[in-house]
Amino acid sequence: MDRTYRRGQTVPVSSFKDRYLRWLNRTLNPLTLRAARSGRGPFSLVEHVGRKSGRTFEAPLILAPVPDGFVAELTYGDRVNWYRNLLAGGGRVFHRGKWYRVVGVEAYGVEEGLRALGAPASWVLRLLRRREFRLLRVEADL
Template identity: 40%
Template sequence: MRLPERLARINRYVTNPIQRLWAGRLPGFGIVEHTGRRSGKPYRTPVNVYAAPGGFAVMLMYGPERDWLRNLAASGGGKLVHRGRTYAVTNPSVVPASEALEFLGKGPAALLRQLHVEYVLRLTSA
C-alpha cells in the first residue's frame, strides 16, 4: 500500500528536515545522498533502509516514482548513511516486495508484509 502523495509533500518540507538530524544513525533508517539530475544540486533524503546481502534494501513507502530515486538511477548510484557510516552504493534496482522477501532478514520482511509495501529498492554496496 502506497502512502498518499499529500503525505509525501508534507514529509518533503516538514518531516524530512527533522529526520535528517538522526536518520543516518538509527537502525531501520538511513539517508540517501544523491545529486539532482538536472540541477546538479546535492540532496539528502531520509529513508527506511535495511542491510541485505551485498548491500541494502530501501522500502519504497511512496512507490518507485520518486525524484530521489530517479536521481540515483540517472547517476548509477550515490551514497547511503546508515548507522553512522557512509557507504558508496551502486546499481539501484526496484524489485517487487515478493522478491525482496527472499533477501531481507526476518524483522524487515515482517515489516514489509505488515505495511503492505509494494516495491523495494535494492542497492549494491560498492
C-alpha cells in the same frame, strides 16, 4: 477542474497524495534527517544528485543491511526523486556512521525484502501491501 498557479503556469490542483508528501517533506523529513545523520536509530541517509538541477539532496530512509548492500522498500513507488536520481547518477548511503557508494540498483524479492527489514517494519509493509523492494549495491566510500 480547479486550477492553481505556480511559477507562471497553470497546473491542476494537487492530489491528496501530493499534499500528503509535501507535508511529510516539511514536517517529518527534518526530524528523520537529523536521526539519520546521527548514525543512530532506524534511519539511513541516501545522498543523490538532482537529474536536472545538479544539486545534492538527502533522503532519510529505513534500509536493511544485507551481504550485497542495503534493501530499500519503495513506499511511494518508483517515481520518487531519490530513486530516479540514484538510477540516473548514483549516490551514497550513510548507515550507522559510515558512508557507502551506490554502485548498482536492482529489483529484490518481496519475501527476501520483508525478511531483511524484519519486524515491526515488515508487519507494516505487509499491512500496506507494499511489494517494491530494491537492492542498493554498495562499496565502502573512503
